[in-house]
Amino acid sequence: MGPDRVVGGRMKHIGLLRDQASLVVHGDDKRGIVAAVAAVLTRHRANIIALDQHSDDPEGGAFFQRTVVHVPDLPAVLPALEDDLAATVGAELGLQWRLRDLSVPLRVAILASKSDHCLLDLLWRQRRGELPISVSMVISNHTDVAEDVRFFDIPFFHVPSAAGKDKSEPENQIAKLLAGNVDLVVLARYMQILSGAFLKEIDVPVINIHHSFLPAFIGAGPYKRAKERGVKLIGSTAHYVTEDLDEGPIIEQDVVRVSHRESLEEMIRRGAIVEREVLARAVLWHSQDRVIRWENRTIVF
Amino acid sequence: MGPDRVVGGRMKHIGLLRDQASLVVHGDDKRGIVAAVAAVLTRHRANIIALDQHSDDPEGGAFFQRTVVHVPDLPAVLPALEDDLAATVGAELGLQWRLRDLSVPLRVAILASKSDHCLLDLLWRQRRGELPISVSMVISNHTDVAEDVRFFDIPFFHVPSAAGKDKSEPENQIAKLLAGNVDLVVLARYMQILSGAFLKEIDVPVINIHHSFLPAFIGAGPYKRAKERGVKLIGSTAHYVTEDLDEGPIIEQDVVRVSHRESLEEMIRRGAIVEREVLARAVLWHSQDRVIRWENRTIVF
Amino acid sequence: MGPDRVVGGRMKHIGLLRDQASLVVHGDDKRGIVAAVAAVLTRHRANIIALDQHSDDPEGGAFFQRTVVHVPDLPAVLPALEDDLAATVGAELGLQWRLRDLSVPLRVAILASKSDHCLLDLLWRQRRGELPISVSMVISNHTDVAEDVRFFDIPFFHVPSAAGKDKSEPENQIAKLLAGNVDLVVLARYMQILSGAFLKEIDVPVINIHHSFLPAFIGAGPYKRAKERGVKLIGSTAHYVTEDLDEGPIIEQDVVRVSHRESLEEMIRRGAIVEREVLARAVLWHSQDRVIRWENRTIVF
Amino acid sequence: MGPDRVVGGRMKHIGLLRDQASLVVHGDDKRGIVAAVAAVLTRHRANIIALDQHSDDPEGGAFFQRTVVHVPDLPAVLPALEDDLAATVGAELGLQWRLRDLSVPLRVAILASKSDHCLLDLLWRQRRGELPISVSMVISNHTDVAEDVRFFDIPFFHVPSAAGKDKSEPENQIAKLLAGNVDLVVLARYMQILSGAFLKEIDVPVINIHHSFLPAFIGAGPYKRAKERGVKLIGSTAHYVTEDLDEGPIIEQDVVRVSHRESLEEMIRRGAIVEREVLARAVLWHSQDRVIRWENRTIVF
Known part of the structure; x- marks a missing residue:
C-alpha cells in the first residue's frame, strides 16, 4: 500500500527526454546501412541507447530503423548532425530519414x-x-x-x-x-x-x-x-x-x-x-x- | 516448484460429473418461470448447485436459464424428473427444455x-x-x-x-x-x-x-x-x-x-x-x- | 467512423436502473432455497431478469445467490417484499439476505x-x-x-x-x-x-x-x-x-x-x-x- | 474457411533459418559499439536483417544487442567472422559476444x-x-x-x-x-x-x-x-x-x-x-x- 517514491501528484514529465533524439531511416535494403548510420552518429559523439531494425526480406526488400541517441548538449550538435545525415544517409545511400529532438513536444x-x-x-x-x-x-x-x-x-x-x-x-x-x-x-x-x-x-x-x-x-x-x-x-x-x-x-x-x-x-x-x-x-x-x-x-x- | 496434490500423470476425470445433470430452459419470458422450474427440481430432491439466468429485456422478451443439479442416484430419478419437466415446463409454461446427465460423455x-x-x-x-x-x-x-x-x-x-x-x-x-x-x-x-x-x-x-x-x-x-x-x-x-x-x-x-x-x-x-x-x-x-x-x-x- | 446512436456527449445514465432491485442471499446450502426465494419474488409480482447462483460443494456447503428483479412501481412494493423475505428467507431458512433498490445511488x-x-x-x-x-x-x-x-x-x-x-x-x-x-x-x-x-x-x-x-x-x-x-x-x-x-x-x-x-x-x-x-x-x-x-x-x- | 496456402499437415520448418546467424553482444556501454559491430559484419558481407539494442542508462551503464544477419554460404564465412569478432568486439571493446548459426538446432x-x-x-x-x-x-x-x-x-x-x-x-x-x-x-x-x-x-x-x-x-x-x-x-x-x-x-x-x-x-x-x-x-x-x-x-x- 506504500508509495513508489517517484510518484507525485503531477508526475515528473516522462514524455520529454532531454539531450535525446530519435532517428528514423527507411528505404531499400542493402548491406552496410546500419554500419553507415552508426558511423555518422559516432562521429557526432551521439551514443546509441536504443535501436530497432527490421528488414522485410532476408535477401533484400525494405529496410526500417529507429535509433535513439543521447548527445550531451544536443541543440548545439543538431545542425552538423543533420547535414551529415543528409549527405551520407540521404544523398549517398538514397534513404529516407528524419531526426526528432525528443525534448521538444x-x-x-x-x-x-x-x-x-x-x-x-x-x-x-x-x-x-x-x-x-x-x-x-x-x-x-x-x-x-x-x-x-x-x-x-x-x-x-x-x-x-x-x-x-x-x-x-x-x-x-x-x-x-x-x-x-x-x-x-x-x-x-x-x-x-x-x-x-x-x-x-x-x-x-x-x-x-x-x-x-x-x-x-x-x-x-x-x-x-x-x-x-x-x-x-x-x-x-x-x-x-x-x-x-x-x-x-x-x-x-x-x-x-x-x-x-x-x-x-x-x-x-x-x-x-x-x-x-x-x-x-x-x-x-x-x-x-x-x-x-x-x-x-x-x-x- | 512443488506439486499440487491432485495432479497425476493422467488427471482424474474432471469432465464427467457423477450424479449431476444440467437443465436448460428457454423461451418467452414471463413471471414465475424460475420459481416453477425450481419447484419441480425440489420435488425430485434435486439440489441446485449452479444457476445462470438471463432475460434479454427487463419487461419481457426471451428467457434463458441453465441449472446444474446434484441428485443422489441420478439415473433412478431421471425418468420421473423428465416426465414432470415435460408436463410443467414444456406443456404448461410452453418453454423449450433439455436435461443432460453430466456423467455421460x-x-x-x-x-x-x-x-x-x-x-x-x-x-x-x-x-x-x-x-x-x-x-x-x-x-x-x-x-x-x-x-x-x-x-x-x-x-x-x-x-x-x-x-x-x-x-x-x-x-x-x-x-x-x-x-x-x-x-x-x-x-x-x-x-x-x-x-x-x-x-x-x-x-x-x-x-x-x-x-x-x-x-x-x-x-x-x-x-x-x-x-x-x-x-x-x-x-x-x-x-x-x-x-x-x-x-x-x-x-x-x-x-x-x-x-x-x-x-x-x-x-x-x-x-x-x-x-x-x-x-x-x-x-x-x-x-x-x-x-x-x-x-x-x-x-x- | 459513424456514430452509434445512443452515444451523446454525456451518456444517458446506465448505472441506475429504474424499477429494478438486486437480492443477495447466502448461507448454508440446503435443498429448496432457489425455489423458496423465487416463490417469494413471484408472490410480489417481481420478474426475475438475471440470476446467478453458486454452491461451493455439490453435496452441501455454502450457498450464494444474486437475483435481479424487475418490479413495476418498485418503491411501493419494497416494504411488503422485505417483510416477506425477512420471514421466509431470514427466519425460516436461516439465511443472510439483502435487497437493494438499483435506482438509488x-x-x-x-x-x-x-x-x-x-x-x-x-x-x-x-x-x-x-x-x-x-x-x-x-x-x-x-x-x-x-x-x-x-x-x-x-x-x-x-x-x-x-x-x-x-x-x-x-x-x-x-x-x-x-x-x-x-x-x-x-x-x-x-x-x-x-x-x-x-x-x-x-x-x-x-x-x-x-x-x-x-x-x-x-x-x-x-x-x-x-x-x-x-x-x-x-x-x-x-x-x-x-x-x-x-x-x-x-x-x-x-x-x-x-x-x-x-x-x-x-x-x-x-x-x-x-x-x-x-x-x-x-x-x-x-x-x-x-x-x-x-x-x-x-x-x- | 479456406486454406492459407503455406499450411500443410506438417508445416515447413519455420524454426531453422538457413544462412542466418544471431549475434549477441553485451557489456559496459560506451560510444561506438553499434558502429564497430556493424563494421565487422559488413566486412564479412553479412546483411543485418534485424537488430535490437538496449542500454539501461542513457549516460552509460550496461549495453545489450542482438543482431540477426543473413550471409550467403554462412558456414564458409563463420570461422573468419568469429576471429574478427574475437579481435574487435572481444579483445578491443572488451565485450561479451556469442554467435549462433540459426540453421543448427x-x-x-x-x-x-x-x-x-x-x-x-x-x-x-x-x-x-x-x-x-x-x-x-x-x-x-x-x-x-x-x-x-x-x-x-x-x-x-x-x-x-x-x-x-x-x-x-x-x-x-x-x-x-x-x-x-x-x-x-x-x-x-x-x-x-x-x-x-x-x-x-x-x-x-x-x-x-x-x-x-x-x-x-x-x-x-x-x-x-x-x-x-x-x-x-x-x-x-x-x-x-x-x-x-x-x-x-x-x-x-x-x-x-x-x-x-x-x-x-x-x-x-x-x-x-x-x-x-x-x-x-x-x-x-x-x-x-x-x-x-x-x-x-x-x-x-
Whole structure:
C-alpha cells in the first residue's frame, strides 16, 4: 500500500527526454546501412541507447530503423548532425530519414464531437506529463466539451458542421485554425468525415480512433452491428486517416470481452475504455516517432 | 516448484460429473418461470448447485436459464424428473427444455484435413479427462493424421474429397459413418465446405473453427489478408456451422498480438495456438450444455 | 467512423436502473432455497431478469445467490417484499439476505493523496452516469487535487496526516466527516494506513487499490521491487480493507505486460492505467451489489 | 474457411533459418559499439536483417544487442567472422559476444515427472518444425509418459528418485546421460529439486516452468494457495534454474482469469494451458538466442 517514491501528484514529465533524439531511416535494403548510420552518429559523439531494425526480406526488400541517441548538449550538435545525415544517409545511400529532438513536444490539435472520453484522457495524460505533446487547441462541431477543455487552459473553438453535403465551409475554417500551428491532428471520436482536399490542405498526419476491430464493422454503428452478430470480443482501432474511410494504416488495436449479458449501452461503455487506451497509445507512439508508414501498413518500433 | 496434490500423470476425470445433470430452459419470458422450474427440481430432491439466468429485456422478451443439479442416484430419478419437466415446463409454461446427465460423455466425430494442431489438442484433452466427450471416430480427406489418431486408439476413416464440384459422394460416405453414432461433429480445420443437404441429413450440431476474428476476413486465406491489411491482432472464431459460410452463431473468439516482425508463417504458427484453444473451449462448453442458440447468436452460461 | 446512436456527449445514465432491485442471499446450502426465494419474488409480482447462483460443494456447503428483479412501481412494493423475505428467507431458512433498490445511488467518499489518476477516473465515470454512485466528498491529506475535485462540484476536505505515529487525530476528523453520510469508502491511492479502530468506527465497507498483483509485492514500493525481480507482467489489485494490510478479500485484479525496456517511471505510468481500471470495476461491482464476502474471499456475480 | 496456402499437415520448418546467424553482444556501454559491430559484419558481407539494442542508462551503464544477419554460404564465412569478432568486439571493446548459426538446432533434454501437458506440447511443436531444437532425450522419475515419448521416436530414460534425502545417485545418473549430449535442459513440470552441485556439473542452462505468477506463491501447491487467497488471475512463470528455488531470472510469464466458480481441479486444468504456452515461448526464445541473462533478470529481444 506504500508509495513508489517517484510518484507525485503531477508526475515528473516522462514524455520529454532531454539531450535525446530519435532517428528514423527507411528505404531499400542493402548491406552496410546500419554500419553507415552508426558511423555518422559516432562521429557526432551521439551514443546509441536504443535501436530497432527490421528488414522485410532476408535477401533484400525494405529496410526500417529507429535509433535513439543521447548527445550531451544536443541543440548545439543538431545542425552538423543533420547535414551529415543528409549527405551520407540521404544523398549517398538514397534513404529516407528524419531526426526528432525528443525534448521538444509535438504540437497537437484534437478534433472532437460530443463524446468526452478520448478527449479528456488525452488532456489528462498531457497534463500529467505522460505524452511528449502540447495540445494547441481543441475544435468541435458541438459545444458540450468546451468547459472541460478550458479547465485545462487549452483554447476551444466551435466550428459547427455544415447543414448540407458541402463541407468546404467548416473544413476551411478548421484548416485556417490549424495552419502553421500543429504537427499532428487527432480525431477523438470526431463524427465528421474529412475530405481528401482538406487532408491535403492541412498537410500533417491525422490519427483517428475507430470504435471497432477493423476490418470488422467498417462504417457506422459498429457496436450495434457487433451485438447483432453476437461477437464475443469488441475492439478499437487507431489508424492514420486517408481518403479511404476506415482503410488507412493501422497503428494499434485492442479488444475487450463481451457476452450476451451486455446491453448495447454497456457494450458502448466497455468499448469506450478500449477506445481511449488505444488512441492514447497511438498518439504516444506517433509523438515518440516510433511509427513508420509503409504502403498501407505501419512498422511500430 | 512443488506439486499440487491432485495432479497425476493422467488427471482424474474432471469432465464427467457423477450424479449431476444440467437443465436448460428457454423461451418467452414471463413471471414465475424460475420459481416453477425450481419447484419441480425440489420435488425430485434435486439440489441446485449452479444457476445462470438471463432475460434479454427487463419487461419481457426471451428467457434463458441453465441449472446444474446434484441428485443422489441420478439415473433412478431421471425418468420421473423428465416426465414432470415435460408436463410443467414444456406443456404448461410452453418453454423449450433439455436435461443432460453430466456423467455421460457426448459422442463426438472430428473431421480434419492435414493440419494436426486442433485435432491433437482435442484428443489430448479427451485422454486427460478434461472434456466430457468420447471421440467415436476421426474422418479426414487426407491420411496425414491417421497414425497419430490411431495412437489414441480411436478409429480413423479416410474419405477422399470429390474431384469435381459434386460433393455428394464423400458427404454420403461421411453421413453413413456418422449415422446414429455421434451427438456432435467438430471440424478441426477441415478444409471442405459442407452442403446444406449434408447438415440436414446428419442432424447433429456441427462446430467449426475459423482462423480469423469473424466477421473480419470471412472466407479463404485470412492470415495472408490480415498481414496485408496490417492488423495488430489476429484471432480465431468457433461457431456453429450453418448453410451460410462463416456466418453461423459464434460460440467463442480470442486474439493474439502480432506486429510487422512476424512473417506469414509465424502468424500462422501463432494463430494455430489460438485456434486450438478457442475450439477446445467451444467443445467443452457445448459438451457441458452451456451454449444456447438463439436467432443467429449464442448465450453461453 | 459513424456514430452509434445512443452515444451523446454525456451518456444517458446506465448505472441506475429504474424499477429494478438486486437480492443477495447466502448461507448454508440446503435443498429448496432457489425455489423458496423465487416463490417469494413471484408472490410480489417481481420478474426475475438475471440470476446467478453458486454452491461451493455439490453435496452441501455454502450457498450464494444474486437475483435481479424487475418490479413495476418498485418503491411501493419494497416494504411488503422485505417483510416477506425477512420471514421466509431470514427466519425460516436461516439465511443472510439483502435487497437493494438499483435506482438509488450508493453514497461514496473517496480518500486520496497526491496521485490523481484513480480519483479523476472515478469522478469522470460518475459524471458520465456509468456508476450507480453519488460521490459525497473527497478527503485528502494533501491539497494537490482540490481544484480538480471542485471542478466536478464535489466537496473537498483537507485532513493533513499526523506528524507522529499517533493517527487518531486525523482519523477522528475523517470519521466525523463520514458519519452518516456514506455507504462506501474508496481509497484511490490513499497513502495512509487506516487503523482497525477507525475501520470499526466508520462501519462501512472500504475498498483499496493496491499497485501490485497481490500476493506478490505486498507492502511499499511494488513497482520498484517488480523491476528488480524482473517480472514480465505488472498488475493491480482491488480489495476490501481489513486490519491486515494488503490481506483483505480480493475483488478484482488485472495485469499489463512490461519488459526490460521500461524504466521505473514508465512502469508506474503503465501500472496507473491498470490501477484506475481495476478500481473502477471493483467500485462498479460493489455498487451493483455483485460482491459477496465469504471468509477472506469474494464471490463476484 | 479456406486454406492459407503455406499450411500443410506438417508445416515447413519455420524454426531453422538457413544462412542466418544471431549475434549477441553485451557489456559496459560506451560510444561506438553499434558502429564497430556493424563494421565487422559488413566486412564479412553479412546483411543485418534485424537488430535490437538496449542500454539501461542513457549516460552509460550496461549495453545489450542482438543482431540477426543473413550471409550467403554462412558456414564458409563463420570461422573468419568469429576471429574478427574475437579481435574487435572481444579483445578491443572488451565485450561479451556469442554467435549462433540459426540453421543448427539446439540439442535439448526434457526432464518430466507424471504430468504430460508441457512435455507433449514441446514434442509436438518440435515435430511440426516450430522450434529450432532437437530433443535428444526425455528423462523421468516415473514411467507414465514413456510410451508417448517413444511414439515421437525420442529416447526415454527412467531414473527413479532417491528414497532418502540424498539425491546424488539419481543426479549422477542424469548427469551421465546429459554429458556432452545437450545444450539445454528443460524441466517440464519435473517434480524434483536439483542441487547446486548438479547444476554446476551439467554446465548447460536449465529452464523450469513454475505453476504460479512468481513471486506470488513460491514453493509447493501454488494453485491450492491461490484458491485459498481468492486471487482472480492465476499464472505461470518460465525461469532459468539457479540454486535458489523459484528465484532464478524470469524469462516469461502469463496469466488466465479465474473466479469463485472454478474448483481446484478446474484451476489446475486452466493453469496447465498457460504453463505449456509460457514454457514453449521460453524455449523458443532461448533457442533463438533472444534471452540475455543480466544480474538476476533477463533481457528478451
